[in-house]
Amino acid sequence: MNDYSQPPAGKISVHGNGLGAPSPEEVERRAREIAMIDERNPDEFTEGDWRQARHELMGAENNTPPEETPDNADLTEEWNVVAGTEEEETVGEHCVIDGLEEATHDQMLEARREELEQEGEIL
Secondary structure (H helix, E strand, C coil), X not given: CCCCCCCCCCCCEXXXXXXXXXXXXXXXXXXXXXXXXXXXXXXXXXXXHHHHHHHHXXXXXXXXXXXCCCCCCCCCCCCCCXXXXXCCCCHHHHHHHHHHHHHHHHHHHHHXXXXXXXXXXXX
């Protein structure tokens, strides 16, 4: 690990429970839920389900700084810091969007479980 490495942040919470970086078990559980929502056997989740689950649980993209190379090692130019534009998402807006996405996931999962229950399949 270099000096700039940081552990992944993860979402603030899922289902109201605090969450840091998700464990492999949490990602797998989410992948199974995604497969079930897509009307597939949860025990046969795909690599795509896994990637989507990991992305959903990790939240924001990885913000690890680039590695130092001979080409960029001598760059000393300071960056100008400017106020954000209206298009940028605030922390509050980000939290609301995450909450809505989580609620939508929960609703789709519950609807699929109800369908399976009506069909006589037990989970």
